Amino acid sequence: MSEVAELPADVAMELWAERASRAESWVEPEAVESSTVPAPLLEADALHREQLLAQWEHAVAQVARWEAVTQRVLAEALDYALADGTQGATPDLRVRSMAAELACAAGMSDRTVAGHMADAAALRDRFASTYDAFAAGRVSRSQAMVIVDEGRGLDDDAARAEFESLVLDLATGPTTTGRLRMHAKALAEQLHPVTLAERHRVARQDRRVDVRAGDDGMGTVTAHLPAALAFGIHDRLTQMARTLRDTERDGDHDGISDDAATAAQVRTLDQLRADLLADLLLTGHPTADAADRDGDDGVGALRGIVQITVPVLTLIGQKSRTPAMLTGKCPIDPETARHLAGAASLWERVLTDPVTGAVVAADRRFPTEAQRRHLRARDEHCRFPGCRMPVWRCDIDHTVDHVHGGPTTGCNLAHLCRRHHMLKHHTHWTVHQDDHGTLTWTSPTGRTYADRAPPTLHFTPDHADVLSR
Incomplete structure (x- = not known):
């Protein structure tokens, strides 16, 4: 343990006197300038900032109001579909038909639109205060949907009204949708008349596995x-x-x-x-x-099963700008495609005319296996506009019904998922197919929407050949 030497008494007194002198002479330092920019410029900058903020608040409120209009239209469309007796179909099919019409007009999936229609009706009919705040631009669509999602399970009107009032107080303040959802979930749990254990037994019935394609394979x-x-x-x-x-x-x-x-x-x-x-x-x-x-x-x-389409140049390892395709889903990288091809126990080779893509017809009700292979390679998924249901979960439909003389040929066959197969046969939607496999759908209002076969195979010139000419 080291010892600390003491200062001589006279030196210590001298140092203490110096400190005391400095303490007595202390004055506050002058304020440091926050910026060297002249005051007029600072005022102009602050004014511009305020203008941007005001424009932003106005634009956000206007967007919310227009989104509220879309919710009103969707809810009214659902009412119309349920009340429309001219379609001669079940209520479910009438809703599907209306959703398909709206979806085609906006370039969306009809399943997505059908869900939006149900959400819009729930917002209007069960969360009227939230809808009013949404229409006035006080809350955004995402905030309104949080309130609907978290309060959907409150069937008691009084409990739901109390929940809505409490959550709206939070939503109209400076809070994010993430924090709003957390508070809304806690409030809904407190106000729910059914215990979590009982609700969980019901919720377990909805367990599932979903898959969706992403970018870059x-x-x-x-x-x-x-x-x-x-x-x-x-x-x-x-x-x-x-x-x-x-x-x-x-x-x-x-x-x-x-x-x-x-x-x-x-x-x-x-x-x-x-x-x-x-x-x-x-x-x-x-x-x-x-x-x-x-x-x-x-x-x-057990092994997972996927269907891929691999251009021959990619398969043999040569450079090709045509990607391998996970059929009906998305492109995959060449190395993965070659690996899957090498491990495949079954290969289906489809050779088509590069100009016409013509298929040999068969005078029979059901297509031949060769025709099925061609249709799987051509269609990849359901041929209703916007639908991505893979072919192995679809029906092969005669565009012109076989009972009405429709031939079993490639230009009269197409894959339709069960949802859109029923839409074709049980509502006023109609479809026509041309010789190139393009399906043109006509809605009950007379609008037409074309669905072209996915361009799985592309024919592009070799860059080296082009440059050498």
Whole structure:
């Protein structure tokens, strides 16, 4: 322990006197200028800022008012469809027909529009105060939909009115939709007359798995599960990912190839979770090497099935600007396409005339297998405008009914999902198909909407040949 030497008494007194002198002579420093910009310019800048803010508030309020108009139109469209007796169809089909009309006019999915119609009617009929605030521009559409979504389960009118009043007080203040949803969810839970346990038993019936195509050859799988299972799955994937990462860092690659171990070492925890989820669901094993080692027994015998269309140049490894397609969904990268092709147990080769795409006709009710292959390659999905239902979940429909003399040819056959198949046969929607496979739909109001076959194959000149000419 070191000792601190004491200052001589005379030196200490001298230092103390100096400090006291400075303390007595202390004065406040002059205020520092916040900017060197002259005052007139600062005032002009502040005025411009205020103008921008006022314009922004006005524009946001106007957008909200116009969005409220769309909600009114959608709700009235639902009323019209339910009350319209001229269509000669069930109420559900009349709503589908109306949604299809609105969707085609706006370039949207009719399923999406049908959902918006139901939401608009709920907003108008069950959340009148929210609708009024929305129409006046005091809340945005996203805030109004938060109130509808979180208050939808409150069937008691008094409880729903109290919920709406409390949430609107929050919505009209400076709050984001995220915070509004959190508060709305808590309020709805407090005011709900049915316990969470009872509601959960009902909500479990809606568990499902959804998939949607993304950009750059990616896709998103979403599982709607009980919260305990969802978080449990994520936690187990996290534990497995950490174990795999730690094992590979330590150099213990038991059952894992060196290449796989090297690749895993540069993967993030998110990437490891995603890779483990894909490997477990598609092979029943945490890694592809483990699947090969253990064989195809039990769960490991199950494989995911996808349909791809691969241009021949891409298949043989040459450069091609025509992408491989995950049929009816999105482009995929060439390496993945070649890998899937190499592992495929069945190949269907479709050869068509590059100019006409003509198909040999068959004088029979059902198309031949060759025609089915051609239609799958041509259509990729349901041929109603905007519908993306894949062909393997669709019916092959005769555009002109077979019973009315419609031939079983490629230019009279098309894939329709069950929803739009019923729309064609049980409402006033009609469809015509030309020799090139283009379907022209005519709505009950007489408007026409063309749906052209997806351009899976593109013919482009080789750039080297063009430059050499």
